[in-house]
Amino acid sequence: MEGTKIFYKKMRFRAPILIVGLPGMGNVGDLVAKHLRTELKAKKFATLYSAHFPFQVLMFKDGKFRMVSNRFYYYADPKGKHDIILLLGDTQPGDSVGQYAVNERIVEFFKMLGGKTVYTIGGYSLGNQYVKEPRVFGVGTDERMRDYLKKQGVVLPLADLTPIFGSAGMVVAFSKRHGLAGACIMGETGMVEVDANSAKAVLQVLSRMLGIKVNLGSIEKIKANTEKLLKDMEESAKSAQQQDMKPQSYIR
């Protein structure tokens, strides 16, 4: 197999909106996309494979397996206005050639489905500190989108030339090149690998933007677990420090 392949069921969508949530910083994109998939009971209709993904197969307890992939799910808008397409996956391409090829392919595929709007989800890190009240940052393809983001309470980047690594940035950049409207929406994050608190903040903004209601119960649970863990770690660090401050015997 060479390059990138998408296997898909032929379907018709109504002015679909694409949400891209792949593994990345704080796993914010991944958490958001998976939560939406569950909440919206979205159905898979396409799978993307790439020769630039890791050469891995994933096994399951029932004896099934599959190659690592990115997968497209859809949710039919009950009001018939904007169907939602979710892109989630196990991985992103590991090299430049793969990132440029796969991310443009995603945009071309979505365009072929009649799509005009793309939201990519990522993390925005300002340091190595857990963020208790994460802000939601964003950039947009055009003036109208940027105004819309600001109205939704999305914060613009704090510094010029701040980088976005990987698909969250590349997909929205290719969207712009292909004439689609789009935004990269990023939850403030730091320190933790799976940041449910940041994902929650993004979900609150995003669900408002999409006009859908999303139960945040399961995300709240991950958040509570993470914060409990962090508190325990902090306390054990503190007591270790006190140990260190005890007078030490001068004979070693």
Add this chain to the structure above:
Amino acid sequence: MEGTKIFYKKMRFRAPILIVGLPGMGNVGDLVAKHLRTELKAKKFATLYSAHFPFQVLMFKDGKFRMVSNRFYYYADPKGKHDIILLLGDTQPGDSVGQYAVNERIVEFFKMLGGKTVYTIGGYSLGNQYVKEPRVFGVGTDERMRDYLKKQGVVLPLADLTPIFGSAGMVVAFSKRHGLAGACIMGETGMVEVDANSAKAVLQVLSRMLGIKVNLGSIEKIKANTEKLLKDMEESAKSAQQQDMKPQSYIR
């Protein structure tokens, strides 16, 4: 040379079964395939080269040499039902592009030979401990194959999303995509680089599945050597530890 090349003798096989055993975790695949080659007196009929293999030539004591490669051997079933094709080799491709290209090429080549069933052999690691009584794990392309594996005493994966790295996973995944039946059969392994005990466990299951008799003498010998070595290491570690526990002189 670009891409992948297979040089082969034209031959006819009867409903052949492919066994893939390449270097990998615990070298289980390699040991199993080489053992079968010797036991079945299998004959080479094809050689695969790839520009994604390491750029190495291997020399021999008789002054000959060859480029690193993967090689296909065959064993003509005396009952005339299922010939066996073995794939073994010096190496696997080192990058994603190579792994995706070479592993699909293997499947396409086997399909061209009229093959319908593929077994890949690998290792299944649960930690960094030598496994005295290794289980044989497996996953299958379809319900029928999975039922068959279970009947043979093969254990299903213990956790969801357990990864298989490299050819053992990729070949069976491409087999599925090309409509072939297949399984990845993995010997439980850990710590040792060449795990004859794990290979032995796989050989016992596999020979039953293939309806062939395989003498395990030479594998038993490697296993015995490995276990003697481990015991020696353990004892010398123990005595070193006792040394450490002796009172130490206070003048250093």
Add this chain to the structure above:
Amino acid sequence: MEGTKIFYKKMRFRAPILIVGLPGMGNVGDLVAKHLRTELKAKKFATLYSAHFPFQVLMFKDGKFRMVSNRFYYYADPKGKHDIILLLGDTQPGDSVGQYAVNERIVEFFKMLGGKTVYTIGGYSLGNQYVKEPRVFGVGTDERMRDYLKKQGVVLPLADLTPIFGSAGMVVAFSKRHGLAGACIMGETGMVEVDANSAKAVLQVLSRMLGIKVNLGSIEKIKANTEKLLKDMEESAKSAQQQDMKPQSYIR
């Protein structure tokens, strides 16, 4: 997206001269090109993207963003003899395949615009020491160019087989292959990542060569800041050393 793409406005230039200043050793090329862009109020007319650049998007405080790129700017010569084209950018390709592809593409594009002369800017390092009075080194495509460089006070390399890494060398090498005249002009540098002093030295030579007047005020400011920083570091290092030389208590 595969390979390299240049999006450009169709324009006519008069015997243009290309100045290439990309990120590299001491950031000399980058500083020089950016300074010229500002001083000459040069206008962007082309953008180069490559699948061999890092997979990054850069965000801005106004909510805009762009993929990393190289960009061409022009300055119309008021005397109508030699327009100046500047190439600057966020990055260079990260691998050999990318460097060979992108750097030849730059030359081909410039040739298509009617260009005949290319100057690339880089750093020339003789060690890990800050250079207070940097020399300007250079090599040229042909005898005439080398004589011209020497007349401008440019110093020839101090040793045979001294390497130039990346675009500064590759673009001038491809220029030669395509029959253009060119030189690689390098400011002596060492230790500091952003060497404004070295860039200043190059700007003095280059502006003379191009027959333009360039205000060095802003470069002087960066230089002054760097040198103040270095002096502070030196002093704190000295006082730390004195600390070390104090008699130490013999009980540790």
Add this chain to the structure above:
Amino acid sequence: MEGTKIFYKKMRFRAPILIVGLPGMGNVGDLVAKHLRTELKAKKFATLYSAHFPFQVLMFKDGKFRMVSNRFYYYADPKGKHDIILLLGDTQPGDSVGQYAVNERIVEFFKMLGGKTVYTIGGYSLGNQYVKEPRVFGVGTDERMRDYLKKQGVVLPLADLTPIFGSAGMVVAFSKRHGLAGACIMGETGMVEVDANSAKAVLQVLSRMLGIKVNLGSIEKIKANTEKLLKDMEESAKSAQQQDMKPQSYIR
């Protein structure tokens, strides 16, 4: 620039023999090829560039420069039987795709010139020890070549599956695939980066095989320098060790 390019002067050779000596283990190949070039006053007639070489340009004291390359030189046999073609260069390709492409291209180019015999030169390392009386090892494409090598005093590999890395192995392997006769001739080496003693041993065998006389003076000089350096290092190591064995003060 993509792939591999050879620029060459059209010439006619008489049953030419190719000697490949590129940078590698102990730099034996490089030393041998450069020595032969000087001794035979060989003339350059072709240059090979590859997008898989490092992206480097080399500068010279006279202000000239060139891209890193491999270069073909010829020596016209005064007896008119076998012209000699030397391949030497700054580098080898850094990745598998490049090694497979470039090394086959070298063989195809030589075949186009009417060549039938290829000798590649490399190092053969048995450990990290300087070798005072290096043997010359070799492998050959066919029985006749191997017999010939043995008659010349060339030693066959000491172990099966001994690897050759890079062009020395790959070129002779592709020679075999293309129906040419060939051998890889390796000087025993260890520890030193530039092993003139090993190169000398190869030159003695090779000049006999080629029926040419080669003055070894300059190689002897490098060898003498290296051995003096090693002796000095050894002595200073010895005296340092004696220092260590002195009784140490118990107050630290």
